Amino acid sequence: MRILIVDDEPLARARLSALLQECSDVEVVGSVGDGEAALAALSETQPDVLLLDINMPGLDGKTLAARLANRARPQIVFCTAYEAHAVHAFELGAADYLLKPVRPERLREALKRVRQRLQSHAREPMGWLHARVRGEPIRIALDEVIWLLAEEKYVVAHRAGDQLLLDESLRQLEETYPDHLIRLHRNCLVPAYRLIGLKTLADGRVLARLAGTDFSPEVSRRNLPALRKLLRMG
Missing domain, CATH: 2.40.50.1020 (LytTr DNA-binding domain)
Structure with missing residues (x-):
């Protein structure tokens, strides 16, 4: 499973990368610091899932998720320090919502949920x-x-x-x-x-x-x- 990490905090990106190294059948295809950089990386990296922060300068996580709504790929897993956005996150179709600091077992659970979603329907293009x-x-x-x-x-x-x-x-x-x-x-x-x-x-x-x-x-x-x-x- 191809994963793109999107977080404006370098330490948070590094921690997620380290946790993903302990997960089976995953590949980190990129690590970027804001939503605009994530959009720019989508075509090149073709991720299956975004591990996405919410509060970022410029294009924030919720706005990015709204732009990518109703697409089979990439699935969205929010990784944030704030519980307040959870309801809106699931309204945007997020596969899961992880609170920082992300625990390894919760990350594996989120990735399992993403795999189930991806397996439930083949990728359908917009047209x-x-x-x-x-x-x-x-x-x-x-x-x-x-x-x-x-x-x-x-x-x-x-x-x-x-x-x-x-x-x-x-x-x-x-x-x-x-x-x-x-x-x-x-x-x-x-x-x-x-x-x-x-x-x-x-x-x-x-x-x-x-x-x-x-x-x-x-x-x-x-x-x-x-x-x-x-x-x-x-």
Whole structure:
């Protein structure tokens, strides 16, 4: 089971890493200090579970969990020093809620619960897109896509390491997946959970910061208010 540790305290991350070394059939694929770094690491590390702190600067644990809700992977196990967030954590679909300092037996219990959840249902992508490779039709999972860009007569799906031409138009994709895709400008859509921030340049232009890539597409003035609202709401 692949685990990503997310905690703004280095000592807490180190303790969890040490405890996980004593657990069977687990692999720590990353250890990061905030929610934005966790989002950026998701595509590369493909974790089965996040051991997630709640109170962190910037994108906190509850906001991150809300963005990842309704996905089979990664499962969320909160690791926090505060009991007060437990009810909300389970409302967000968390597999378990561990209080710091995390005890080894409770960690093993939480991981057992995650395994049961993962075994109970196969990973279901948010949706499927239809592409072509050397003229042959294939389908790709929507949650593998980082951004979608209309170029002349084609829509190109950008994934980690490759690009694929799609059969659908941006408008068709936006209408098919209104809850998953957001428009940055007339030629660009991105999965909503990929949006981790905005950057305003000296000339007034605004760029989107996306998880899983250093590419920052420009945001149109028309779409900017909706994106700012989305970020505020988490």
